[in-house]
Amino acid sequence: MNAFRNNIPEKTFATLNEHGEYTRLGISPGIINKHYTPAQFQKMAEVVGESGAIKYSASYSILLSVPTKGLEKAIKSLQEAGLYIAKQGSIVAMKACDFCDGDKMEAAAITAQLYNALEGIEVPKRVRLNVNGCASACYNAVYDDIGLVYQKDSFDIYLGAIPMGAHAQAGTLFAKRVSIQHIEDFLYQIITHYKAFARPEEPFYRFYRRTHSAEFWQTLKNE
Numbered sequence: 236m237n238a239f240r241n242n243i244p245e246k247t248f249a250t251l252n253e254h255g256e257y258t259r260l261g262i263s264p265g266i267i268n269k270h271y272t273p274a275q276f277q278k279m280a281e282v283v284g285e286s287g288a289i290k291y292s293a294s295y296s297i298l299l300s301v302p303t304k305g306l307e308k309a310i311k312s313l314q315e316a317g318l319y320i321a322k323q324g325s326i327v328a329m330k331a332c333d334f335c336d337g338d339k340m341e342a343a344a345i346t347a348q349l350y351n352a353l354e355g356i357e358v359p360k361r362v363r364l365n366v367n368g369c370a371s372a373c374y375n376a377v378y379d380d381i382g383l384v385y386q387k388d389s390f391d392i393y394l395g396a397i398p399m400g401a402h403a404q405a406g407t408l409f410a411k412r413v414s415i416q417h418i419e420d421f422l423y424q425i426i427t428h429y430k431a432f433a434r435p436e437e438p439f440y441r442f443y444r445r446t447h448s449a450e451f452w453q454t455l456k457n458e
């Protein structure tokens with residue numbers, strides 16, 4: 236039964252990093268593109284070396300355990316191979332579907348605009364902002380902190396999802412048909428409210444569920 240052989244990995248990040256000698260990097264070919272080239276795979280194998288490890292994750296990325304000694308060089312060569320390295324920490328982090336492998340690219344330009352404007356903004360706890368390019372939402376935007384579902388030059392916005400655990404739940408529809416002209420500002424206002432009114436390290440879903448009837452949500456401008 237090949238599917239169940241070697242279920243327990245020898246080199247997890249925890250075991251490798253017992254003495255703090257490894258760094259974990261989340262790697263992908265980009266926010267939209269999900270296809271790696273053979274050269275990129277070779278580069279990943281090269282930077283982890285014989286001692287490191289490669290793992291696939293549930294968040295559209297591959298996790299590399301890279302020796303911390305030589306980390307800067309590893310990051311540079313991964314980037315030169317065209318790979319994107321996810322930023323860590325309590326920030327707004329963007330995700331997106333693959334826009335049907337590039338067949339449905341209507342929302343790609345606005346997704347890039349949102350990435351440039353919002354990715355990396357510091358917030359009380361990491362916020363995952365997921366853009367899906369059509370109503371099928373097959374990359375589960377409604378299960379991320381802020382889910383955007385594109386339809387004809389506008390987005391439906393879902394908030395309050397509990398992404399994992401026994402109480403996992405999809406977000407609820409917060410705003411319908413926010414135009415691509417206003418979406419950046421609208422999202423910026425949501426993030427600003429989170430920064431202003433959240434408790435220290437309060438996850439976004441908990442914040443939204445605690446405050447969803449507060450007056451400041453009613454004042455969001457969609458125009």
Ligand code: SF4
Pocket residue numbers: 332333334335336339367368369370371372373374
């Ligand atoms: S959400 Fe829509 S556009 Fe995106 S990959 Fe799925 S079907 Fe394609």
